[in-house]
Amino acid sequence: MNRPTLYIGNKNYSSWSFRPWMALTGAGVDFEEILIPFDYPGGNPDIKAISPTGRVPLLQHGGLRIWESLAIIEYAAELYPDAGLLPADRADRALARSVSMEMLSSFRALRNACPMNIRRPRGKIALPEGIEADIGRIEAIWRDLLQKSGGPFLFGAFSGVDAMFAPVVNRFDVYDLVSQDDTLAYMKTMKAHPAWRKWEEAARAEPWIVAEVEV
Structure with missing residues (x-):
């Protein structure tokens, strides 16, 4: 191949x-x-x-x-x-596609206010209208999936669905947007994944600085 x-x-x-x-x-x-x-x-x-x-x-x-x-x-x-990029069970795959599409098409307030930035020093910002609703909906998705699967990832084992939410983990972290224990535990799991660590290490070593826009 x-x-x-x-x-x-x-x-x-x-x-x-x-x-x-x-x-x-x-x-x-x-x-x-x-x-x-x-x-x-x-x-x-x-x-x-x-x-x-x-x-x-x-x-x-x-x-x-x-x-x-x-x-x-x-x-x-x-x-x-x-x-293992998609769950093995057909019903789980359908749900995985639903939440992945929701991530792809929604949460505009969060995207606009909090661009992904691995190197950003952690700190709060003034929250514009709509961002709290975005945060609450994402936390609800994570909570529901983790309760159904038993974790530690959204469908038990790491999958493409976790990757779809990876930039949100960064946003929640560096902009200090969340405090719920289950949310923080999932974020810790994601940030400990070897793929996350490899990406983060490379991101921190990059020389480029560009305007904070959604890219």
Whole structure:
């Protein structure tokens, strides 16, 4: 099988890149990583040269190009069915897809107010309207799934669903947004995962500083 290539952006900032990278890395998928930094005001032309949307992440597999985080994770789950990227049970897979899509399409207040930033010093900010509702809904999703599965990850073992929520873990942490014990315990589990630690180490070593925008 040809080894896929995952194109990503800056590890410190790119929440969309973080998701498929952590999913594939956490599942033990062998892939090549190519990082194209966001270092041009109008967007890096190297990204536009490989991605039809002009954005990353993008997975190249042979002549096939797959963009968008969740589409990449879904494709990898089909390509590597034993990697555990999706739950084995059909009902659990349906639920996994539901909460992953909700993460993909919702929580705009949280995204806008709290961009992912691995290097950000931990500290509170003034919370704009809507962000508390976003936080509460995410905590409810986590609590429900952890109670059903028994943890330590959302569906028991690490899966692509945990990777979909990985940037939220960073946001909750560095902006000091949550205090519930079960939420903090799940965040601790995520931050201890070897894939998270590898990404974080690389993010902290990056030289680039860009405006805090959702990327």
